[in-house]
Amino acid sequence: MAGEPVDAATLLARIAGGDRAAVKHLYDSMGMKLLGVVARIIGDRQEAEDVVQEVFITIWRKAAEYDPARASPAAWMLTIARNRAIDRIRARGSRPSGSPEALEPLADPHARADSLADANDTERTVHRALAGLDPRHAAVIRAAYLDGMSYDALSAREGVPVGTIKTWVFRGLRQMRERVAS
């Protein structure tokens, strides 16, 4: 795939048609990214790989349900991956002691550039929007999205009631949406 831009939407359409080779292409372009996201939530490398395996099986089965009018391929796949990972940690009640530092991030900068190539502008906008929020609101939004923390976990971490966390989340996200839109 050297130098060849990967169009994930096309790959998903091919997978929907039963093209197994397209799954490999998608895995090559998105697998590392999804493993990073899942491992951050799960906190255990081996279990994270199990989840990524389930994610690609799900993509294979459900590619026909992907609607390009409603979601970007990256957001669709991230949703599947995060939902799987969060379901796991909710089911077991808490995170294991394994720290994300034990995981080896990939040094290759190209891998990162390939994976969500079209997100860069949006990324900057979203990060700017987040940076403009009350720091406590931004912190719980990031911890929830990136680490998969529940209301209870966030409440314990911040030392405030769950209701307060909810208020921060709703106010923060609403403000973020306004900033991204403007």
Add this chain to the structure above:
Amino acid sequence: MTDDLPDDLTPADMLAMEWALGTLDSKARADAEVRRARDPEFAALCSNWAEQLAPLAEEIAPIAPSPALWSRIDAEIGKEDGFQPAATPVTIAPWWSRLALWQGATAAFASLALALLVTRPSPPAPAASPPAAATQGNLLAATLAAESGRALVTASLDTGRSSVVVSPVASEDLDGRVPELWLIPADGTPRSLGLIDLGGVQKVSVSPTLLKLVAEGAVLAVSLEPAGGSPTGLPTGPVVATGKLTNL
């Protein structure tokens, strides 16, 4: 918690935020999933938030998977080759029409046929089926009913295709949970066949390991589980329907 809440947000808006962010507990997540499946407006709000938040994941460094991971995925997909997503029912049609024919027979005839253990020759492989994997298959069927006798789904299992076609015939109050299909073979230990959707006909693949356990008299069952399925590998929620597999 309401004193400070932005008053221009609707409850659906707030739930969609929570769904996309992932802060809810298992039960609430399952409820939101059910609503997403049933309420297109809510589903659109959810997609919208998932889209808005996705760029946050950019800051997470990719991790190179172990080389074995792709082999595992490829092997798993290989087992399902011939499986077609629900949106392309074309390949299901020949299968389904055979079953529909059978279902069209009078109940008396059907039970007579079952009582006599009528075995049918394995069906000719359709042109679309994968050549190498086509093996002689047995066709088994079961009607999964509640204790009251009320049928919930019918299932037909084709060992040659390594799959079971599930067809809901009634709806069930899911109460925020998801239906999971189980195979209970002669040893009495349930093996999960995966989550099913009571919204329509679907094909569920059966792994070669589980396929070996399929025999007449084995039981199929549906239990209601938390989102993502049983966390333990065994049914944890109420079993809402069971049925014995019978050779066709």
